[in-house]
Amino acid sequence: MTQEEEEVVLLDYWPSPFGTMARIALVEKGVNYIHKFEDLSNKSPLLLEMNPVHHKIPVLVHKGKSICESNIIIQYIDEIWKNNFPLLPCEPYQRAKARFLVDFINKKVHGSSVKVWMGQNEEQEDGKKELVEWSKFLEEELGDKLYFGGDEFGFVDIAFVPFYNWLIVFKTFANFNTIEIECPKLVMWGERCLKRDSVSKSLPTSDQVYQAYLEFKKGWSHG
Amino acid sequence: MTQEEEEVVLLDYWPSPFGTMARIALVEKGVNYIHKFEDLSNKSPLLLEMNPVHHKIPVLVHKGKSICESNIIIQYIDEIWKNNFPLLPCEPYQRAKARFLVDFINKKVHGSSVKVWMGQNEEQEDGKKELVEWSKFLEEELGDKLYFGGDEFGFVDIAFVPFYNWLIVFKTFANFNTIEIECPKLVMWGERCLKRDSVSKSLPTSDQVYQAYLEFKKGWSHG
Numbered sequence: 001m002t003q004e005e006e007e008v009v010l011l012d013y014w015p016s017p018f019g020t021m022a023r024i025a026l027v028e029k030g031v032n033y034i035h036k037f038e039d040l041s042n043k044s045p046l047l048l049e050m051n052p053v054h055h056k057i058p059v060l061v062h063k064g065k066s067i068c069e070s071n072i073i074i075q076y077i078d079e080i081w082k083n084n085f086p087l088l089p090c091e092p093y094q095r096a097k098a099r100f101l102v103d104f105i106n107k108k109v110h111g112s113s114v115k116v117w118m119g120q121n122e123e124q125e126d127g128k129k130e131l132v133e134w135s136k137f138l139e140e141e142l143g144d145k146l147y148f149g150g151d152e153f154g155f156v157d158i159a160f161v162p163f164y165n166w167l168i169v170f171k172t173f174a175n176f177n178t179i180e181i182e183c184p185k186l187v188m189w190g191e192r193c194l195k196r197d198s199v200s201k202s203l204p205t206s207d208q209v210y211q212a213y214l215e216f217k218k219g220w221s222h223g
Numbered sequence: 224m225t226q227e228e229e230e231v232v233l234l235d236y237w238p239s240p241f242g243t244m245a246r247i248a249l250v251e252k253g254v255n256y257i258h259k260f261e262d263l264s265n266k267s268p269l270l271l272e273m274n275p276v277h278h279k280i281p282v283l284v285h286k287g288k289s290i291c292e293s294n295i296i297i298q299y300i301d302e303i304w305k306n307n308f309p310l311l312p313c314e315p316y317q318r319a320k321a322r323f324l325v326d327f328i329n330k331k332v333h334g335s336s337v338k339v340w341m342g343q344n345e346e347q348e349d350g351k352k353e354l355v356e357w358s359k360f361l362e363e364e365l366g367d368k369l370y371f372g373g374d375e376f377g378f379v380d381i382a383f384v385p386f387y388n389w390l391i392v393f394k395t396f397a398n399f400n401t402i403e404i405e406c407p408k409l410v411m412w413g414e415r416c417l418k419r420d421s422v423s424k425s426l427p428t429s430d431q432v433y434q435a436y437l438e439f440k441k442g443w444s445h446g
Contacts, residue, residue, distance in 0.1 A: 053327060053360070067319045069326060079315035092302035096290045103292060104276060137276070 008033040009061040011047050013040055015204045015212030017110070017162030018070040022058040024158045025074045027198035029081040071102050074158060087154050098149065101141060102159040109134050109163045116174050117213055124174065131167070132178050139186040146192065153196060157189075161199055164190045169206045173213075231256035232284040234270050236263055238427045238435030240333070240385030241293040245281040247381045248297045250421035252304040264438075294325050297381060310377050321372060324364060325382040332357050332386045339397050340436055347397065354390070355401050362406040369415065376419060380412075384422055387413045392429045396436075 010026065010033050012019040026033055038047055038057050050059045050066035060067045060076065067076045078087040089095050112134060115127025138160065142148055148156035164186075170176040180187055193199050204212070233249065233256050235242040249256055261270055261280050273282045273289035283290045283299065290299045301310040312318050335357060338350025361383065365371055371379035387409075393399040403410055416422050427435070 053331075063316075065316055067316070068323055072319050072322045072326070075322070076315055076319040079318065092299055093286075093288055093290070095302065096295050096299040099295045099298070100291055103295070108276075 006063070007061070009036060010034070011036050011038055011044075011050060011057050011059040011061070013038050013057045013212075015208050016057060017166065018056075018106075019058040020162040020165075020202050020204065021070045021158050022060060022073045022077075023202035024161070024198045025077045025087060027201060028087065028153070028158075029077055029084045031077070031081060071099075071106065071159065074155060078155075085152075087158065089149055089154070094149070098155045101138075101148065101156045104134075105138075105156070105159045105163060109138075109160070113163060113166050113170075116170055116176070118217065128170075128174065128176050128178070131170075131176075132182060135167070135179050135183045135186055139183040142185055142189055144185070147189070153193070153198075157193055161190070161193045162203065164193070165203050165206075166209065169209045172206070173210060229286070230284070232259060233257070234259050234261055234267075234273060234280050234282040234284070236261050236280045236435075238431050239280060240389065241279075241329075242281040243385040243388075243425050243427070244293045244381050245283060245296045245300075246425035247384070247421045248300045248310060250424060251310065251376070251381075252300055252307045254300070254304060294322075294329065294382065297378060301378075308375075310381065312372050312377070317372070321378045324361075324371065324379045327357075328361075328379070328382045328386060332361075332383070336386055336389050336393075339393055339399070341440065351393075351397065351399050351401070354393075354399075355405060358390070358402050358406045358409055362409040365408055365412055367408070370412070376416070376421075380416055384413070384416045385426065387416070388426050388429075389432065392432045395429070396433060 008026070008031055010019075010022055012023065012035060014037060036044075036046070038044060040057075043055060047057065047059065048055055050061055051057075051068045054068060056068070058068075058070055058073060060073045062076075062080070067073050074087060088098055109131070112127045112130035115123050116131065119127055145151070147153045148160070167176070167179050168190075171180075194203070231249070231254055233242075233245055235246065235258060237260060259267075259269070261267055263280075266278060270280065270282060271278055273284055274280075274291045277291065279291070281291075281293055281296060283296045285299075285303070290296050297310060311321055332354070335350045335353035338346050339354065342350055368374070370376045371383070390399070390402050391413075394403075417426070
């Protein structure tokens with residue numbers, strides 16, 4: 001096998017929650033990889049070639065082939081490096097449930113977070129209300145477990161922790177601290193996750209997230 | 224195990240492409256199930272209980288537990304009845320690729336089809352152009368293979384065939400026959416799929432699809 005075929009490359013953008021998920025999964029599995037950061041206002045020819053359909057990060061390039069979409073990347077990582085720490089449960093119903101929650105997070109939690117970031121007045125308030133509703137739902141799913149899958153950190157934790165990080169940023173940015181009051185178990189879960197090496201090394205800081213938001217807002221208002 | 228725990232129930236709506244996918248997967252696996260059809264303008268308490276987040280069909284109820292979202296249902300079916308005809312490939316890269324294409328079909332092909340159904344003038348024309356683009360992309364992915372996964376019918380075929388059926392309906396409804404001219408391999412693939420028992424038993428007829436469209440349009444204009 002040539003060096004290029006063995007190589008694992010992640011095309012990424014540091015503040016992206018979806019990029020963060022791929023990073024956490026790779027660290028959990030102990031995979032060495034080359035990190036290539038994209039300028040999203042001037043995407044590289046490599047990104048356009050490796051994700052010709054969506055032109056979006058993250059893209060994992062392994063053995064010269066590309067894998068796109070964060071939830072598909074995490075499942076691929078779990079299936080390729082399967083002898084290390086498992087990310088998805090073994091049992092089919094638990095796997096289906098984990099996939100459902102990740103899909104829920106990527107659609108609903110992400111969608112409402114974008115409303116809080118980019119919306120004004122009523123739309124922003126709607127986004128906040130929705131985030132409280134989704135957080136309560138997720139807290140109920142978590143229950144008294146340490147992590148969403150039980151005793152071990154896994155797929156759903158990886159998908160939610162970047163958005164939990166956004167909730168922290170929203171505290172100062174959008175005067176939003178309802179989650180702390182309404183979802184104490186979720187906050188304890190969040191603190192537990194933040195202590196993991198894979199998470200603390202992969203999450204952007206609040207400042208980086210806020211900086212990215214300002215850049216996006218500038219770009220979007222131009223667009 | 225009680226009778227209820229053994230039971231497989233599918234909450235469904237006959238003309239739905241997502242419901243169709245679940246039906247095809249169950250027939251391919253030879254699973255006996257109870258079919259419950261929903262009136263989408265007056266959803267049953269069972270549907271609201273079994274899919275409390277999205278209130279959408281299809282929902283698979285197995286051993287008293289619910290599995291939601293068509294692509295997750297198909298993967299669950301494949302993992303539970305794993306000794307029968309496999310629906311997903313074994314190899315991780317091929318699995319990732321199949322998941323990517325199914326996601327592409329559910330987002331892009333479905334989105335553009337809805338534009339053709341519901342849009343007017345320019346929006347409808349945009350939808351048609353997009354459908355030609357997506358069909359060409361899928362034809363390239365298919366290449367000279369019998370099915371998307373190779374020699375055997377599987378996950379991607381199940382996800383695309385209900386929308387291929389829509390393309391046939393669009394021929395008369397929206398004066399749209401570009402696919403036949405531009406994508407001859409895809410048309411041959413479609414004809415091949417339509418000959419399978421699992422597909423021919425599960426697909427709604429053109430008339431049923433058109434009837435459902437009229438009902439939706441009525442409902443949506445009220446909403």
